[in-house]
Amino acid sequence: MSPRQPEAEPKPFFNVSIPREEPMREKVVTHEKFRGITGQIKLGITVQSEYLFVGSGQYEFDPKAGKDHPDVWYTFYRRNGQVCIPGTSIKGSIRAIVESxxxxCVSQRRGQERVQIDSAHQPxxxxxxxxxxxxxxxxxxxxxxRGRVYFSDSTPRDDVQMEIVKISELWEPKRHANVRRFYEVKKFQPIANQRPESNFRFVEAVPKESKFCTTLQFENLSKAELGLVCYALGLNVENDRVVPAFAPKLGGAKPRCLGAVKFNPAYLQLWQNDDLTHGLKPLIHQTEEMFRFFIECLQECQRSNLLHSQSWDAVIKGLKPQNEPCPRGVY
Ligand SMILES: [Zn+2]
Structure with missing residues (x-):
């Protein structure tokens, strides 16, 4: 239960209704042979919010902190000592957008939340x-x-400057039946002091403009399916060009408006499957050629009805960066 507050700040989340129509369930594509498109996309990730925090589930403390400095903080995830966004975390976020x-189906609900989803959208x-x-x-x-889409663990492109950020505790607002919740992209409101106090926590985060890169690997996809993944990465087509449509969110503290990122495709590598006698070799596509291929995939996705246009409209509207303050306190 979240405490009530009379002048609550505007809520930083929006709901996307679960459609009345059942999901279009079909037989799976098996992994044995190459059919469709197989390859990878090298993706840059740029932090768009004030901060990105991907928790490790662990914390660190400073026994000499005193009363005006962080004493205990949740640490950023690391792999072999290096700051890293796990591929599984990126996949979880992109999957949530694809599902919507x-x-x-609604795969990522916990505990009793699942009962609030209609039977057709159960996992x-x-x-x-x-x-x-x-x-x-x-x-x-x-x-x-096993799925056909993976993200590699994502490491920083250059040295990143870690910061210990104070945020107020995260209360879970009440859920409504048959909706999916996403957090908006609003402006983080810093807290003026670094004093440890109850109902606040410290998190180790990377600041805005920090850059990471990851590789999106895919196997045996149709163009429409790759288009669906591109839409979920926040890409769209306008006037025959690929443009950013919204900022997807990664990591934790989303209710404090952390975690919005921009995915920038650097290059696309496709395995050719039409000339098996000469063995498989990857073809690399960059810039214009790569974006032309993405446009084909995005348009194919629209034609295929894989994209539920009402939900898509709700997601791009809700995840567009806004110049409004994110709530500091409870809501
Ligand atoms: Zn499903």
Whole structure:
């Protein structure tokens, strides 16, 4: 239960209604042979919010902190001592957007939240190759079925300057039935002091404009499916050009408006499958050529009905960066 407050600040989240129509469940694409498109996209990630925090589940403390300095803080995730955004964390965030914009099942709810979802959108169940799965489960997998889309662990491009940021505690607002919640991209409100106090916490975060890179690997996708993933990365087509449509969010403290990022495709590598006699070799596409391919995929996705246009409109509207303050306190 969150405490009530009479003059609560505007809430920093929005809900996307779960469509009345059932998800379009189909048979899975198996992994044995190359069909469709297989390859990878090298993606730059630039932090757009004031901060990005990807928790490690651990904390550090400073026994000599005194009363005006952080005493205990949640640490940023590290791999072999290096700051890192785990690929699974990126995949989770992108999957949540794909689930929403493709009218898929709701896979990522916890505990009793699941009962608030209608029966058609309960998580898909995979038994064997004849099982029918929703678009997100076909792409990202589900228990018993390995997905066809992965992100590599993402490391910083240059040295990043870590900061210990004070935020107020994160209360979980009440959930409504049959909606998916996303946090908006508003302006983080810093807290003037660094004093440890109850109802606040410290997190170790990387600041705005920090740059990371990751590799998105995909196997046996249709163009429409790759287009769906590109939409979820925040890409769109306007006047025959690929443009950023919104800023997807990664990591934690989203209710404090942390974690909005921009994905910048650097290059696309595709495995050719039409000339097996000469063996497989990857073809690298950059700039104009790469973006032309993405436009084909995005348009194919629209034509295929994989993209649920009402939900897509709600997501781009809700995740557009806004110049409004993010609440400091409870809401
Ligand atoms: Zn599913």
């Amino acid at each position: 914009i493709s009218n898929s 898909c169940k995979y038994k064997d190759e004849k099982s029918l799965l929703c678009p997100a489960c076909r792409l990202f997998g589900t228990t018993g079925f």
